[in-house]
Amino acid sequence: xxxxxxxxxxxxNTKFCKNCGTELTNNSKKNMRNGFGITGFVISLISIFAFSxxxxxxxxxAPPLIGVIVFxxxxxxxxxxxxxQKNKAKWQAISGLTISGVILITTIIGRxxxxx
Ligand SMILES: [Zn+2]
Numbered sequence: 001x002x003x004x005x006x007x008x009x010x011x012x013n014t015k016f017c018k019n020c021g022t023e024l025t026n027n028s029k030k031n032m033r034n035g036f037g038i039t040g041f042v043i044s045l046i047s048i049f050a051f052s053x054x055x056x057x058x059x060x061x062a063p064p065l066i067g068v069i070v071f072x073x074x075x076x077x078x079x080x081x082x083x084x085q086k087n088k089a090k091w092q093a094i095s096g097l098t099i100s101g102v103i104l105i106t107t108i109i110g111r112x113x114x115x116x
Contacts, residue, residue: 037082037093044075044100051103055116065116068107075100 001010001024008019016023050068053059075096082093110116 032088034082034085034088034090034092036078036085037088037090037096040075040077040079040082040096040100041092042096043071043078044096044103047071047075047100047103051107054107065107065111069104072100072104072107076104 001012001014002008003010003017003019003022003024005022006017006020008017010018010024014024047068050063050071053062054065054068056062079093079096079100082088083090083097085093107116
């Protein structure tokens with residue numbers, strides 16, 4: 001944590017600056033880990049693999065369509081929960097929502113158009 005007064009680099013979770021003694025305010029809340037967001041992001045990455053395996057006709061172990069939809073839907077749900085967390089990093093949730101949303105829509109539209 002950087003001291004706002006003297007810019008001394010203190011260890012994280014230190015209450016007072018080791019250099020000048022100024023009380024350190026916690027302004028790094030936005031960087032707090034967002035468990036739901038990270039989970040949503042990871043699931044959305046899994047859904048990419050599931051989707052690419054599903055659309056690969058030469059893959060005999062391809063997952064069923066419902067598997068792709070379940071992973072993508074879970075990615076959307078967890079990412080939304082992550083996005084709703086207050087004072088936490090949002091980039092994983094936003095990335096996860098984008099990725100899993102695109103895969104979910106692509107899968108459903110592709111299914112409706114009989115592409116798969
Ligand atoms: Zn200081």
